[in-house]
Amino acid sequence: MKASIIGGGSIGLLFAAYLLRSGMDVSLIVRRKEQKGAIQNDGLKLKSRNGQFTYKPDVHILSEVESIEADILIVAVKSYQVADIKSEILTKFEQTKSILFVQNGMHHIKFLPDLKNHSVYLGIVEHGSLKESDTCIRHTGVGQTKIAPYIDGHSGINWEQYSTDSFSFVHHHDWYEMLSKKLHINSVINPLTAILGVENGRLLDHPDWIDLMKKLSAESCRVLHINENDAWEDLLTVCKNTSLNKSSMLRDIESRRKTEIEAINGYLVELASQDQIELSNHEFVYKMIKGMEM
Structure with a gap:
């Protein structure tokens, strides 16, 4: 082969x-x-x-x-x-x-x-x-x-x-189920760790950061049509299992490289606009990352 x-x-x-x-x-x-x-x-x-x-x-x-x-x-x-x-x-x-x-x-x-x-x-x-x-x-x-x-x-x-x-x-x-679950996790962990400059597990250290995670998670689930409770548990598990890891988006920001924000949160915002769903938290982190790229 x-x-x-x-x-x-x-x-x-x-x-x-x-x-x-x-x-x-x-x-x-x-x-x-x-x-x-x-x-x-x-x-x-x-x-x-x-x-x-x-x-x-x-x-x-x-x-x-x-x-x-x-x-x-x-x-x-x-x-x-x-x-x-x-x-x-x-x-x-x-x-x-x-x-x-x-x-x-x-x-x-x-x-x-x-x-x-x-x-x-x-x-x-x-x-x-x-x-x-x-x-x-x-x-x-x-x-x-x-x-x-x-x-x-x-x-x-x-x-x-x-x-x-x-x-x-x-x-x-099922490719959609597989990718949508991963997209949900990336859409929360990647932008928040990049904006805050912390490893994945640190997102669970502060109640205000956890609240941001919950809001982003709920919006992702709404537009991707996945179960909110199951998705939240998966998100917590990934944060704990990769607690010392830096997300790819954080590494990109640290290295002054272009990020994949367009393919992650940008994709969700685009999808939501087609269904007339408001994703205010995703729009916020999307604009933050785009500004940090520059």
Whole structure:
């Protein structure tokens, strides 16, 4: 089985390292020549609880390749970058049967119907990872990758066969249920931790912060049509289980990078406006993050 991975960030590097470790033939496709050269020279280093490992994937620059043969394409770029590379996916991976998208939020869903000639899967990644350099990824928290079919999905791929103790794949039957539950959690934890500058667990330290969480959670549940009580319990569990983690949005703000606020809270605000639902708290945190990005 041959896999191509678009994305040289923390998730792309994590997938590349573990799929190489499982014995899969992996091509890593990055944006910058500097990163390509560094990985070719030094290899891809994985730091995990089981030790430190170095792998040598094939590395390419997306803009420089005409086509790449692969059984699976994993798109691990940020949600706001999916639109920019859609045409290249359509042309350069025309023969690739299966494509897996692992973005935060649900904004990228609007670009997927054009991929009707492929088996398209959606995934959510529950691992903790930290990109220490262009060539080094630290696996900070073991979780799972949940995968659900979006278009067709009958490609014959058994994702779970590539699972290991440290990097497992789990099949989910309903992509909307899977993504909406994750979106609800991200829409509360990500903007609040980024605005307050705190780790996930710190949100539970102050009653006023918990009140903000409840208001954001209730609004998310209303527009996503999910059970409010169950969603709140899931949110508390994630905060406790990832108490020492920094959200991806907080890391983006600290590193002066563009965030995925458009794909998370922005998507909810857009969805609510179509149904004439007011999301005052989400509109507030959305504007706060947009201002902090600048």
